[in-house]
Amino acid sequence: MIVDFDNDPRNSIIYTSSIILSYLKCESNSKNLDDLCRYCLNGKMEYSIFFLSIDWMFLVGIIKEINKRNEVVLCD
Template identity: 65%
Template structure:
């Protein structure tokens, strides 16, 4: 997926990662995936960018997993 970040800077991975990280840190590093999704949609984030950001955060080691309770867990 190619995204033109110059015309839509709010669709950049760095910006969307900051939104998700701030939410995770405010919730002690654990967030219910559905609640996080609703929070990001309230921030006018596209679904595809949301999923891409979660994938990228996992690949670079910012989040550990989505556990069996459907929670996204921040790495220590």
């Protein structure tokens, strides 16, 4: 699941995490979780892969938290 070259590599956690991270690092985009989810789902990312990637990014220390304002906070 992390790297799946046999099927569609666009469904791997590493690829989808890079899409999420590039969205979060762009200054003009909101860091709201709902906006991020909408952006990824419009880009044909599966719902389950999106949240699996968010969880993985939290576990490896890329995402610090999702705060009370529903914003994704990156680690420093």
